[in-house]
Amino acid sequence: MDTRRVLPLSGVAFVVLALVAVIGLGGETPSNDAPAAEILSFYDAHTVRQGVAAFVFAVSVPFLVFFGVSLASSLWPQGADRQPVWQYVCIGGSVLAGAGLLIAAWVHFSLADGADNKVAAEALQGLNTLDSNAWMAWNAGFGVMLLGAAGCMIARTRAHQWMGWAALILGIALFIPFADFIALILTLLWIVVASVMLFRGSISLSTAVG
Numbered sequence: 001m002d003t004r005r006v007l008p009l010s011g012v013a014f015v016v017l018a019l020v021a022v023i024g025l026g027g028e029t030p031s032n033d034a035p036a037a038e039i040l041s042f043y044d045a046h047t048v049r050q051g052v053a054a055f056v057f058a059v060s061v062p063f064l065v066f067f068g069v070s071l072a073s074s075l076w077p078q079g080a081d082r083q084p085v086w087q088y089v090c091i092g093g094s095v096l097a098g099a100g101l102l103i104a105a106w107v108h109f110s111l112a113d114g115a116d117n118k119v120a121a122e123a124l125q126g127l128n129t130l131d132s133n134a135w136m137a138w139n140a141g142f143g144v145m146l147l148g149a150a151g152c153m154i155a156r157t158r159a160h161q162w163m164g165w166a167a168l169i170l171g172i173a174l175f176i177p178f179a180d181f182i183a184l185i186l187t188l189l190w191i192v193v194a195s196v197m198l199f200r201g202s203i204s205l206s207t208a209v210g
Helices: 005-025 037-044 047-074 085-116 119-130 137-154 161-172 179-200
Strands: none
Touching: 005 047, 005 179, 037 047, 037 085, 037 119, 047 085, 047 137, 047 179, 085 137, 119 179, 137 161, 137 179, 161 179
16 A cells, blocks of 8 residues: 555544544542642552653554644645745744753653652652743644644635635644643644545545635
8 A cells, every 4th residue: 555645644643643642541640739648649550651651652652643734745736836834834833842852751751750760759740840831832833834824725725725724723722821732632633634634535626726
């Protein structure tokens, strides 16, 4: 099978792996204001599970980048006079989001490994604060990716401009406090929908304006 044909489904793979890591394996971890002793006790009791969650989270990153490249490539202008600026923004955003996710996976694994190696509870408390607030890094990356996607799709797709407008709204909302949480959930849904549409060929130059 041609890998380029199934590459768009990497968006679905990313969402599945990310949810398995965060919800299926990670579960309810200590909050950012949890006492140091509670954090140490939790990660000492769940070292293996939380370590595996960090690895699965890291494994999801390449699929996100593959999706971003697939989306941008499907709307890449052929023989156009102007440079494909928004396509580059979309790809760059997927890379930024992936970097944020990798940092989160790194910090989370450090928590599990630190507890297993009896690192001081106060040090784990600091790592837990970083772990609890890692969303700020990947939300910003997702925001850039969706703004890039919006620039591509609103200008170039005829049949599915609604996906572009949805990307624009979500891309902005991801930078707004409190609204960003709902926007993140809807972003995952947007990625799944876009991934399936790409696989079916609904989003492509064949539906482009001009």
